[in-house]
Amino acid sequence: MNGLIAMPSIQAPAAVVMVRPHRFTPNSETAADNAFQSLAAKEAAQAVGGAAHREVTAAVERLEAEGVRVHLFEDQGDRDTPDSVFPNNWFSTHPGGHVAIYPMHAPSRRRERRADVIEMLKSRYRVQDVIDYSGLEQDGLFLEGTGAMVFDHLARVAYTARSNRADPVALERFSTHFNFEPMLFDTADEAGRPIYHTNVLMCVATEFAMVGFDMVPDQRRAAELRARLQESGREVIALSARQIADFAGNAIELSGRDGRILALSQRALESLTAQQKTTIQRSARLIPLSVPTIEMAGGSVRCMIAGIHLSLRGA
Structure with a gap:
């Protein structure tokens, strides 16, 4: 970043919510459509759960050391929520001051919704309204938050890979209420399966974006995605299918004490090329977090972090 501190950005929240798991395990209920997931059949559940607990603890400490405000919640282990992390x-x-609550595809994931998280947001931040879309589950319509949608808060675009976790009807309803332009596109991995969540495919930061264009089979649509990101003034970094498999797209830009940072996993960092790292570091410092156990569940650092784009009370 040439010695300069990057200015804060509404794209890069300074506060986040994280959940420390107590009974973590890859979720067999979500494995059917999550090709990034690997079941830990040969490892004791207790060992896997303990490792995940330690990984979240270390990640929180690292982010707090960078000046990110982390609201850490403990997993409610009696509710059978293996993906609560x-x-x-x-x-x-x-x-x-707007908050959305989403309809989840897997029944086990619906139990992750917690009133205490919403109450904390209301007490610590200026919340004007909470719109709850979870009732759409009864109609078979799902839209799994910032997994299903990758937001450009600056240009007001909701990039969304079509899947059974991102229904176009639910997306249209959300976009109308929250004033986003929905940009829906199809994806496919090497086996022709849709990518389960958009946020493993792409990351939109303030001055750059990382996208796995090779996994968008319609080349015209891929070109439209690239053009839309470039129109917003961002430098676009193309990620390979191998880098996507290593969770390079599952990163999140945050605002720390000394400027913007890009939080990503150690595995993701190691998959990036020197040129890609240079591009990122023009505007954000790379902060790798070691989360190999959690990545067994098919998600990485971005999935672990719910950004808070709200104003603090009294600020």
Whole structure:
């Protein structure tokens, strides 16, 4: 960043919600459509759960050391919520005091929604309204938060990969209420399966974006995605299918004490090329977090972090 501190950005929240798991395990209920997931059949559940608990603890400490405000919640272990470590899927926050609660595809994931998280947001931040879309589950309509949608808060675009976790009807309803332009597109991995969540495919930061264009089979649509990102003034970094598999797209830009940072996993960092790292570091410092156990569940650092795009009370 040439010695300069990057200015704060509404794209890069300074506060986040994270959940420390107590009974973490890859979720067999979500494995059917999550090709990034690997079941830990040969490892004791207790060992896997303990490792995940330690990984979240270390990640929180690292982010707090960088000056990010972390609201850490403990997993409610009696509710059978193996994916609770990924809170970004069930709620999102937005500038102006708006909060959304989302319909989740897997029944086990619906139990992750917590009133205490919403109450904390209301007590610590300026919340004007909470719109709850979870009733759409009864109609078979799902939209899994900032997993299903990758937001450009600056240009007001909701990039969304079509899947059974991102229904176009639910997306249209959300976009109308929250004033986003929906940009829906189809994806496919090497086996022709849709990518389960958009946020493993792309990351939109303030001055750059990382996208796995090779996994968008319609080349015209891929070109439209690239053009839309470039129109917003961002430098676009193309990620390979191998880098996507290593969770390079599952990163999140945050505002720390000394400027903007890009939080990503150690595995993701190691998959990036020198040129890609240079591009990122023009505007954000790379902060790798070691989360190999959590990545067994098919998500990485971005999935673990729910950004708070709200104003603090009294600020």
